[in-house]
Amino acid sequence: MRIGLRLLLGFFLVLGLALFVVLRIFLEEVKPGTRLAMEDSLVDTAYALAQLAAPEMKAGTIAVGGFAKAMTALPSQQPRAVIWEFQKNQIYTRITITDARGLVVYDSQGKDIGKDHSRWNDVLKTLRGEYGARSSAESPADTERTVMHVAAPIRDGDRIIGVLTVSRPNQTLEPYIQRSRDRILRWSWGLLGFSLVIGLLFTWWMASSLSRLRAYANAVARGERAELPRMGRLSGNTEFTDLAQAVERMRLKLEDKAYVENYVHTLTHELKSPLAGIRGAAELLQEPLPEAERERFAANIQRQTERLQQLIDRLLALADVEQMRGLGAVDPVDLAVLTRELLQASEPRLRLKALRVVNEQGQGGVVRGNRFLIAQALQNLLDNAIDFSPPGGALTLRLTHEDGSLMWSVRDQGPGIPDYALNRIFDRFYSLPRSDTQDRSSGLGLCLVKEVSELHGGEVRVENVSDPTGCMAVLCLPH
Structure with missing residues (x-):
């Protein structure tokens, strides 16, 4: 039996017994x-x-x-x-x-x-x-x-x-x-009805406060992003507020500890490969080498350095988003306009691979959110589509309305996602080799997109498509 029902039954048991005794005495004394x-x-x-x-x-x-x-x-x-x-x-x-x-x-x-x-x-x-x-x-x-x-x-x-x-x-x-007697009975029924309303309100207040705290604790236990529940004006500075703040302080301490441990572990693992490449190239450069070999090893050092810089930058960006419990100031964001700006900034890469862009987004795609974060999410999805597209291929961008949400999608004509990677593409530091260079990215892009979508109350999915073969990434945001 739920605690709210127990409180209500207990309240009415005491109230009913007291009212029965008092009413009986009154009626017998009239x-x-x-x-x-x-x-x-x-x-x-x-x-x-x-x-x-x-x-x-x-x-x-x-x-x-x-x-x-x-x-x-x-x-x-x-x-x-x-x-x-x-x-x-x-x-x-x-x-x-x-x-x-x-x-x-x-x-x-x-x-x-x-x-x-x-x-x-x-x-x-x-x-x-x-x-x-x-x-x-x-x-x-x-x-x-x-x-x-x-x-x-x-x-x-x-x-x-x-x-x-x-x-x-x-x-x-x-x-x-x-x-x-009639007046006593009438007032007694009125008192009982009034007490019923008070009891229901009191029970609802306690049960709802406990329910919000329980939902918050369960969400934290599942690792979901959850905001500290507001107890409302009726709660005031009660034990519920103190308990909510205590749970929040405990969550922050545990998350900070786990967050640091997790990032130190994963960052150490991810830094090994580029550092090993830099160290090996540096050792070889200390020996007499032909000019072509020297330039190749120097380029490798530069490439690994850029990978380290990209890894650190994206890791910092992801950390900032993961630490957010909610959006502060939100503004109207036109996804169609924002996409055109991102395509314009990506034009050199598009021309380098001779990619054709089919933009079918049209007008009227406005959501409320953080424009900078949404731009980062769309840029990551667009970058992945460009990286995995074959030279001379096409990118198709669409913006559709569905069940009160806006569905932003980008479709490429690349090889698609292998079956073994479908369930891991949103994992931190997990990445697939690019079709042209076989290089791997930082593995943080899709993870960042997922965090941004959840922060805005939306979702992201990436799936393989056919006719023609390719991959489609969809970002769904509340309209």
Whole structure:
């Protein structure tokens, strides 16, 4: 399982568990909390009404007095109140009064007058001087619908002469309870959705940062040219940035060490042949020789010296390109125009071998890149085509568009590439003998072309062609 998925699952496991516990507590506390608030308000109402009923209770006129008339008219009132978007047009409060024996002497609904309520907790406890309240079913047949009863003592001095009970159906609170539950659930789902977005972003950030670091490390391990990944603004100066910089420092140290070792080894090997030729010719020149022989050995020294100079120059150029991690400033480069300039500079060599140039590049071949590096790559491909072309042959240059890329190609009529060399022509210091002189080049030209093409996000390939026989080099660069 990928680390991004693990992080996401772990995040939602913790979040889901916390949300489940908190949501359950909230939902379980809404109903009792609302009923406690109603009970609190009923306590105030019961004690206030008990004070008002006390004078008529003392006088024995509680059933026919002004208090009874006022309370009896209470259910007919229409408050027209708007509470939390709910319309309240009815009074649900019921008031009953019992005497000191627990017998009902007044009922605002007239149902229980004369009944004995002394066994109910609201009356029983209040007559004892305790707080009396109960919640019981409206009727034995409907136990789901309950009524809250809260009582207050009616006193004559310190003596309790009666009990006033205020009752209200709990069902009247359901709209408010349901509204609270709906709001809690709605906000909980919203919080869960918001947390999902945050979790996805957080997981994407960590997974993408790790993925870029892994891709960079794998590219370095494969020996590819790779740029240090940018962690982005969200990463800031975090451990990811420190890790990326540590990997980059390690890469540079390892590459520098391997680069120096490799170049010292290969350069030492390649310098042996021209140095041996120079030393042998120099030793022979110290002896008496005919003029023709002297000139031949002197020319050999000059030729080997030029080979050494060419080797060093190309090695330095290749080293500069290989050390590049990316292009700096880029400019529009017209490949057709650049090719005409290179052909003009190569005209003396073309005339020397009587080569005919067929330039079919046309117009509109513009890419963005480093003009100097692209010119070096094209010059190397053109030089190879000239070197391997037979005298009087033809070079064909084309520029075509294919899948958003420009395909620059040069085709010669030489012998082609031997099968054994097809997989090695891009190796450093590997070269084939020229058809006319049998001399070998530095073996760095195609290697330089490959580095330049990769630096520009393109590719290079060299392949044999037939009809007529020859070789074609293709440099593909993004349009």
